[in-house]
Amino acid sequence: MKKILLVLLFxxxxxxxxxxxYMSYDKTPSRVIQGELSxxxxxxxxxxxxxxxxxxxxxxxxxxxxxxSNATEQKIGKYTYKTFPFLxxxxxxxxxxxxxxxxxxxxxxxxxxxxxxxxxxxxxxxxDFSNILANSLTLVDYKTTIYDNKxxxxxxxxxxxxxxxxxxxxxxxxxxxxxxxxxxxxDAKLTYYxxxxxxxxxxxxxxxxxxxxxxxxxxIPIIVDDDSVVxxxxxxxxxxxxxxxxxxxxxxxxxxxxxxxVWRKKYIYLIFILIPLVYIAWMLVPAKEICIKKGARLHLLxxxxxxxxxxxxxxxxxxxxxSAVGYTKIKLTNDKIGWVSNEDICSY
Numbered sequence: 001m002k003k004i005l006l007v008l009l010f011x012x013x014x015x016x017x018x019x020x021x022y023m024s025y026d027k028t029p030s031r032v033i034q035g036e037l038s039x040x041x042x043x044x045x046x047x048x049x050x051x052x053x054x055x056x057x058x059x060x061x062x063x064x065x066x067x068x069s070n071a072t073e074q075k076i077g078k079y080t081y082k083t084f085p086f087l088x089x090x091x092x093x094x095x096x097x098x099x100x101x102x103x104x105x106x107x108x109x110x111x112x113x114x115x116x117x118x119x120x121x122x123x124x125x126x127x128d129f130s131n132i133l134a135n136s137l138t139l140v141d142y143k144t145t146i147y148d149n150k151x152x153x154x155x156x157x158x159x160x161x162x163x164x165x166x167x168x169x170x171x172x173x174x175x176x177x178x179x180x181x182x183x184x185x186x187d188a189k190l191t192y193y194x195x196x197x198x199x200x201x202x203x204x205x206x207x208x209x210x211x212x213x214x215x216x217x218x219x220i221p222i223i224v225d226d227d228s229v230v231x232x233x234x235x236x237x238x239x240x241x242x243x244x245x246x247x248x249x250x251x252x253x254x255x256x257x258x259x260x261x262v263w264r265k266k267y268i269y270l271i272f273i274l275i276p277l278v279y280i281a282w283m284l285v286p287a288k289e290i291c292i293k294k295g296a297r298l299h300l301l302x303x304x305x306x307x308x309x310x311x312x313x314x315x316x317x318x319x320x321x322x323s324a325v326g327y328t329k330i331k332l333t334n335d336k337i338g339w340v341s342n343e344d345i346c347s348y
Contacts, residue, residue: 063090132207134163291346298338302327
């Protein structure tokens with residue numbers, strides 16, 4: 001009997017002789033919500049004093065989207081703690097089976113950790129839900145300008161803790177999109193635009209606060225800024241009659257001043273001729289035209305990584321409408337307004 005036990009012991013020791021990594025799930029969520037950003041941690045121990053990086057391979061998971069490029073690692077004593085964030089995509093959620101191996105080392109056996117199911121629920125969202133779940137959400141800044149004669153474009157910046165802002169989406173808007181995104185898991189920042197009807201005086205939406213476990217509302221007042229610094233399609237027709245009236249008014253003032261000079265012989269009234277004439281000349285000077293390179297990308301807004309709505313298929317000469325840092329505002333042949341990087345302007 002003793003011999004049999006010794007043989008079994010020898011076999012067990014031989015079986016695990018080359019196993020140098022032992023691991024277990026350390027922190028796992030007890031409950032998650034579909035759309036929530038969560039994470040799990042793996043606690044690892046190696047029997048080697050010095051060893052290369054541990055590589056993890058995941059399989060057999062469901063209802064989650066792994067974001068392992070944002071994984072973090074911490075070493076406490078002999079243990080290594082690796083935290084992997086994930087997005088919950090379904091109410092049927094299962095953490096992955098994990099296979100761990102030492103990088104560039106085939107001499108040792110890999111280790112295996114079986115995954116587990118986690119409880120996931122689905123929200124019953126309000127109609128104005130923005131698809132944002134976060135520990136907190138803050139409105140940093142906003143700006144509204146004219147989009148066309150029926151709608152405005154609202155550009156705003158949000159800051160959130162523990163949120164997947166890439167999933168942001170609003171209902172009942174004409175057009176929407178991400179202009180820039182810093183998807184840091186702990187401190188995410190999002191610049192977003194929506195095109196909304198002019199009748200809307202406040203753009204309101206809700207998000208789900210994970211700490212308070214309830215929906216919270218945010219409201220952005222619509223205050224139209226007419227300087228059009230960040231508009232894309234300022235399609236409101238220019239009122240040429242107003243410009244013509246201004247020119248005619250200036251001409252009338254100059255004519256009256258001329259009559260006063262002839263009648264009173266006082267040349268001080270020349271100033272009332274020169275100023276209107278300078279204004280008329282300024283109004284009648286044609287807009288400056290610039291050359292745009294072939295393949296230039298036309299942006300919706302003058303921000304880095306912003307939405308590109310068109311790419312030029314040939315070299316173009318277009319009207320310059322304004323400028324911003326690093327960008328020039330141009331008017332297209334279809335009367336739309338876009339922004340082009342100064343690097344895409346011809347150097348001649």
